[in-house]
Amino acid sequence: xxxxxxxxxxxxxxxxxxxxxxxxxxxxxxxxxxxxxxxxxxxxxxxxxxxxxxxxxxxxxxxxxxxxxxxxxxxxxxxxxxxxxxxxxxxxxxxxxxxxxxxxxxxxxxxxxxxxxxxxxxxxxxxxxxxxxxxxxxxxxxxxxxxxxxxxxxxxxxxxxxxxxxxxxxxxxxxxxxxxxxxxxxxxxxxxxxxxxxxxxxxxxxxxxxxxxxxxxxxxxxxxxxxxxxxxxxxxxxxxxxxxxxxxxxxxxxxxxxxxxxxxxxxxxxxxxxxxxxxxxxxxxxxxxxxxxxxxxxxxxxxxxxxxxxxxxxxxxxxxxxxxxxxxxxxxxxxxxxxxxxxxxxxxxxxxxxxxxxxxxxxxxxxxxxxxxxxxxxxxxxxxxxxxxxxxxxxxxxxxxxxxxxxxxxxxxxxxxxxxxxxxxx
Ligand code: GUN
Ligand code: FE
Numbered sequence: 001x002x003x004x005x006x007x008x009x010x011x012x013x014x015x016x017x018x019x020x021x022x023x024x025x026x027x028x029x030x031x032x033x034x035x036x037x038x039x040x041x042x043x044x045x046x047x048x049x050x051x052x053x054x055x056x057x058x059x060x061x062x063x064x065x066x067x068x069x070x071x072x073x074x075x076x077x078x079x080x081x082x083x084x085x086x087x088x089x090x091x092x093x094x095x096x097x098x099x100x101x102x103x104x105x106x107x108x109x110x111x112x113x114x115x116x117x118x119x120x121x122x123x124x125x126x127x128x129x130x131x132x133x134x135x136x137x138x139x140x141x142x143x144x145x146x147x148x149x150x151x152x153x154x155x156x157x158x159x160x161x162x163x164x165x166x167x168x169x170x171x172x173x174x175x176x177x178x179x180x181x182x183x184x185x186x187x188x189x190x191x192x193x194x195x196x197x198x199x200x201x202x203x204x205x206x207x208x209x210x211x212x213x214x215x216x217x218x219x220x221x222x223x224x225x226x227x228x229x230x231x232x233x234x235x236x237x238x239x240x241x242x243x244x245x246x247x248x249x250x251x252x253x254x255x256x257x258x259x260x261x262x263x264x265x266x267x268x269x270x271x272x273x274x275x276x277x278x279x280x281x282x283x284x285x286x287x288x289x290x291x292x293x294x295x296x297x298x299x300x301x302x303x304x305x306x307x308x309x310x311x312x313x314x315x316x317x318x319x320x321x322x323x324x325x326x327x328x329x330x331x332x333x334x335x336x337x338x339x340x341x342x343x344x345x346x347x348x349x350x351x352x353x354x355x356x357x358x359x360x361x362x363x364x365x366x367x368x369x370x371x372x373x374x375x376x377x378x379x380x381x382x383x384x385x386x387x388x389x390x391x392x393x394x395x396x397x398x399x400x401x402x403x404x405x406x407x408x409x410x411x412x413x414x415x416x417x418x419x420x421x422x423x424x425x426x
Contacts, residue, residue, distance in 0.1 A: 002032060003031070003032055003418070004030070004031045004032075004049050005029075005030055005050045005051065005052065006028060006030070006042065006046065006049055006051035006052070007028050007030070007051070007052050007059060007379070007415075008025065008027045008028075008051050008052065008053045008054060009025070009026070009053070009054035009056075009057050009058065009059040009381065010022075010023075010025065010026075010056065010057065010058050010059065010398075011023040011024075011026045011028060011038060011058075011059045011060075011371060012058060012059070012060055012395050012396070012399050013061050013359075013370055013371045014351060014354055014358065014359060014370070015370055015372055016355070017303070017352055017355045017360075018351045018352040018355060019351060020351050020354075020399075022394075022395050022396065023038055024395060026038050026039065026040060027041070027042055027051060028059065028371060028379075029043075029046060029049070030377045030418045032418065033376060033377055033417035033418030033419065034374060034375070034377065035371055035372065035373055035375045035376075035377050038371060054381050054413075056385075056391075057381050057382055058381070058384060058395065058398060058399060058402065059380070059381055059382075060358070060379065060380050060382060060399065061359070061362070061369050061370060061371060061378060061379060061380070062120060062121070062122025062123065062369075062378035062379055062380055062415070062416065063119070063120050063121045063323035063358065063380070064123045064124065064310055064311070064323070064357065064358060064360075064361030064365070064368065065123075065124040065125070065311070065312055065321070065326075066124070066125050066260055066262075066281060066283035066310035066311065066312040066361040067125055067127075067221065067260060067283035067285060067313070067314050068124060068126055068127070068313050068314060068315050068318075068321070069126070069127045069314070069315060069317075070108070070109060070127065070128050070138055070151075071095060071099050071105075071108065071127075071128060071134075072092060072095060072096075072315055072316035072317075073108050073112040073315060073316065074095060074108055075091055075316040076315055076316045076320075077316070077319050078091050078316065079091040080292065080317075080319060083227060083229065083292055083293050084226055084229065084294065084317075085227070085229050085230065085233075087292055087317070089161075091316075092316070093161050093164055094161075096129040096130075097161070097163045097164060099129040099131045099134040100131050100134070102134060105131075105134040105137055105138070106141070109138050109141050109142075110141065110424075110426055113141060113145050113147070113426065114423065114424055114425065115321050116147065116321060117145060117147060117414065117421065117423060117424050118411075118423070119324075119408055119411075120322075120323070120408065120411045120414065121147070121321065122378040122379075122380075122421075123147070123149065123368060123416075124147070124148075124150075125149065125150045125152075125192065125283070126138070126142075126149055127152055127154055127194055127196070127221070128151060128152065128154060128194075129154055130154050130155065130156055130164055130166055130171070131153070132153060132174040132177065135151065135152070136178065136182070138151050139178075139182050139185075139186070139189055141426055143185075143186045143188070144424065144426045145421070145424040145426060146188075146416055146419060146421040147188070148188035148189065148365060148368075148378075148416055149189050150189075150190050150219060151189065151190075151191065151192065152191065152192040152193060152194025153174060153191075153194060154194050154195075154196045155171045155175060155194060155195045155201055155205055155209060156201060157201060157202050157205050158199075158200060158201070158202050159200050159233075159237075160196075168202060168204055168208075172205070172208045172209070172212070175209065175212060176212060178191050179191050179193075179212060179216050180216075183216060187417075188416065188417065190218075191218060192218060192220065193212060193213045193219070193221070193253070194220075194221050194222065195209050195220075195253065196222070196223070197222055197223040197230070198222075198234045198237065198248070199230065199233050199237065203238075203247075203250075203251070206251035206253060207250075207252070210252030210253045210255075211252070213253065213255050213258075214252055214255065217258075219255060219260070219364075220253050220254075220258065220259040221259070221260040221261075221262070222248065222259075222260075222261060222262070223261065223262045223263055224244060224245060224261035224263060224267065225244050225245070225263060225264050225265060225266040225267045225271065226262070226263035226264075226265055226266070226292075226294050227265070227266075227294045228266065231244055231266060234247065242270070243268060243270060243271050244267075245261075245267065245271040245274050245275065246274070248261075249274060249278070254278040255278075256278055256279055257279040259278065259280045260282075260283050260310075261280055261281070261282055261283070262282075262283040262285055262312060263283070263284075263285055263288075263289065263294065263297065263314075264284075264302070265289055265298075267302075272301070272302055272305050273305075275302070276306055279308060280307070280308065281308040281309070281310055281361070281363075281364050282297070282299075282302060282307055282309045282310075283310055283311070283314070283361075284297055284299055284309055284330060285297075285311075285312045285313070285314035285317065285318055285326075286326065286329040286330045286332075286333045287313065287317075287319060287325070287326055288313075288314035288317030288318040289317075289333070290329065290333065291317060291319060292317050296333045296334075296336060296340075297333075298337070298345075299330070299334065299337075300334065300337070300345050300347075300348060301345065308360070309356055309360050310357075310360045310362075310363075310364065311323055311327065311330060311353070311361060312326065312361075313326055322407075323357050324402070324404075324406060326357070327350070327353045327354065327356075327357050327403050328403065328404055330348060330353050330356070331350065334347050334348040350399075350400050350403065354403070358370065376416075376417045377415055377417065377418040378415060378417065379413075379414070379415040380411050380414055380415075381411070381412050381413035381414075382402055382406070382410050382412070383412045384401065384402050384406060384410055386409075387402060387406055
């Protein structure tokens with residue numbers, strides 16, 4: 001049986017990079033969770049369907065967070081005066097060691113999922129720890145929330161504390177077990193192959209993970225070119241590869257259109273070419289890159305080269321799960337990049353960043369992040385009345401205000417695949 005209904009309100013989304021589509025008091029028709037069309041009035045053949053009228057509120061696509069670390073949630077805000085490697089050693093690895101304990105893990109994950117829901121993120125890509133059982137727990141808890149996610153067990157077999165160092169073979173077998181058990185278990189929550197980054201994974205491990213990703217058609221996520229020290233370490237570990245990205249490529253991990261590389265702050269031209277050829281997604285994490293003194297990713301440049309880009313919180317390198325806050329941070333670093341380039345590399349506009357926060361990252365999940373026909377209806381309803389002194393702003397300006405000065409309190413409804421998602425409280 002078909003489930004058809006409409007939602008009415010001030011609709012705003014981006015079909016193309018940097019160009020808002022705005023329909024004041026429009027109606028989105030949804031059939032079995034998929035968008036059928038947007039209309040100014042209700043078409044005759046839909047005259048009997050239920051229409052939920054959100055009046056003067058904004059209706060926008062749900063936010064997509066392409067990269068975050070679930071076990072680092074308790075560490076948010078800690079140690080951000082350090083650079084990447086000292087921060088990993090002093091704060092991150094000690095916290096990640098705790099996740100063999102399922103009771104502790106459950107407590108953290110429940111709070112995390114509630115927070116992800118509250119900030120209006122409807123889809124995300126998550127790193128867990130090396131622990132198989134806590135990864136399964138996170139997959140199961142996430143499924144209960146109704147939100148969409150790719151969740152990966154992290155792989156590490158070198159250059160990390162003994163407590164987190166896996167036997168290569170155990171790392172592969174545990175990954176295979178999760179892939180087999182979860183690849184078809186849930187509709188919206190799926191496993192993803194997650195080598196932490198080159199320094200902590202032997203070539204043998206990387207190659208085996210590449211085989212699993214290709215044999216079972218599972219996507220891949222990792223980190224690339226975040227920090228100078230990290231890149232030097234990769235050079236010393238892999239003198240046989242011409243650059244960092246090539247190590248992943250030689251392991252067949254840059255799976256076509258199905259791979260996310262976080263950061264890419266320091267990628268060179270030949271790496272950008274490779275990412276473009278493999279249709280890799282870059283997860284742009286400006287809050288993390290500022291906190292850990294990593295630098296400013298060349299986002300305008302990679303987009304001009306037609307590389308896929310989405311935005312990401314990267315907690316706890318990043319200090320916020322809010323994608324609107326990540327948009328503001330992206331704009332600020334882009335402004336500095338523009339100044340540093342003698343005003344040659346153009347700044348990113350709010351409309352361009354809104355696209356990256358919705359359809360840009362959403363593409364990784366399929367038809368997600370836009371209100372075009374055939375897209376999953378993932379949406380947020382925004383009551384911005386407390387942000388307006390007088391209601392004399394355009395809808396684009398109201399969206400800008402929500403992004404910069406709004407909060408979770410302004411989000412009054414969340415939809416994923418056409419279903420209303422209430423606060424998980426799992
Ligand atoms: N590179 C390898 N591991 C990590 C991590 O946990 N966070 C960040 N920001 N970069 C990494
Ligand atoms: Fe990260």
